[in-house]
Amino acid sequence: MALNTKFSLVTLLVLVLGLGSVFAVFWNGIRENTKTQVVQEARLIAAEATFVRSYTFTEIRPLLASQSRNHFLPHTIPAFAAATTQRDLGKTFPGYSYKEAALNPTNPANRATPEEKIIIDNFRNGTAQDLVISTRETPQGPMLIVARPIKIANQDCLVCHSTPSAAPASMVDIYGSENGFGWNLNEIIGAQIVTVPLQVPLDRARETFIKLGGGIVLIVMIVVLLVHLLNNSLVITPVRALTDLANDVGTGNLGGGEFPVKGRNEISELAMAFNRMRRHFVGAEPTKKDG
Ligand code: HEC
Known part of the structure; x- marks a missing residue:
């Protein structure tokens, strides 16, 4: 299973279990209060x-x-x-x-x-x-x-x-x-x-609970989706491209050009390291003229 999917699924599982128990305690509290x-x-x-x-x-x-x-x-x-x-x-x-x-x-x-x-x-x-x-x-x-x-x-x-x-x-x-x-x-x-x-105040309490709980679940889902998408574009896609680059270098295919480095973070540092490594191989390659 892809790393990001695994990460999102584990996050979702923890949230479902965590929110489920918080909601159960919360609903009990609301009922008692009512x-x-x-x-x-x-x-x-x-x-x-x-x-x-x-x-x-x-x-x-x-x-x-x-x-x-x-x-x-x-x-x-x-x-x-x-x-x-x-x-x-x-x-x-x-x-x-x-x-x-x-x-x-x-x-x-x-x-x-x-x-x-x-x-x-x-x-x-x-x-x-x-x-x-x-x-x-x-x-x-x-x-x-x-x-x-x-x-x-x-x-x-x-x-x-x-x-x-x-x-x-x-x-x-x-x-x-x-x-x-x-x-x-x-x-x-x-x-x-x-x-x-008891029915009317209980119905009112349930309505408040559903609105609040629904809102929290919606926000949590949006956050999980956003994190999933951000992870995909900031980490997973560059790592895949770097894997392709490493594969190219490994198989002697050095014509693909350098990896574009944007910003300064762990991925760009990794990309720079790969580019340096690729340059090293390009420098070491015997040119057609030499041959
Ligand atoms: C002057 C007479 C009188 C006095 C004094 C009186 N009651 Fe009564 N009580 C009645 C009558 C007559 C009823 C029925 C009223 C009705 O038609 O519902 C009644 C009804 C009640 C009832 C409702 C249950 C039932 O018997 O129908 C309670 C409880 C009660 N009285 C308690 C008291 C208490 C406590 C006091 C003292 C603070 C008191 N009463 C003083 C005449 C009296």
Whole structure:
């Protein structure tokens, strides 16, 4: 195989292996980064819902306490306020959702699904601490689920969630006396479940990766081709011509003239050396006249 082809093939092989492993590490990094950003987004949604909860509990509830006694106003309930403000999240941002899932919910719509129940049980038995992040495959693509525990940290919560007799009668009239009671102080009764789609940010990351990776591969190919062509014209072609010259000298064919010397580099020095050698042979050749 010609030297230049061998050189280019080895360069290409090293580049393919090198770039391949760099790209693999890079793509993993991009994926992880995208996931971290999506988790951050989900945590933001959970935090905003928590702010709505505490605003409702500390600001709204006291204002409407007297009215609620006669006519129960769910608007004063933290969970109701959080769920209502986040209800249309998915309409504006498809795939996004917020839920306060409970094992024994006051509102049956908040009952934990079997998957959510596993997460809540893990929070309750201490297997999981403050945050659980998982992914789920759905027909709309992969979804990231971020869950945070809901703990009864305030005695005031138990007014409505301990026994039906302690709860406002107006509330029991609406919600009944079966569900959402029997909770204890410091008990984890449920979890904030935020769902965020992963497909769109992953597609965006893949697009960036392909553009960047494609650009790098293109530049590398152009460089390899350029080096191959330069090598051919600056080294290989002159070396071939010098080989012909050496062959001519070796076979006594001295009529071909000198090798043109351009510039000052290793090849031109070699050419000068060959020319000197050829001149030596020309000088030594007996002329026709002599004969
Ligand atoms: C005045 C009564 C009242 C108080 C006080 C109250 N809740 Fe509730 N809670 C309710 C009602 C009613 C619902 C159902 C709301 C709905 O229709 O979605 C509910 C729903 C919930 C839910 C959603 C799951 C479910 O049971 O449907 C959670 C979680 C929750 N409450 C936690 C708390 C916490 C924590 C506190 C204390 C910070 C608290 N609640 C204080 C009445 C109350």
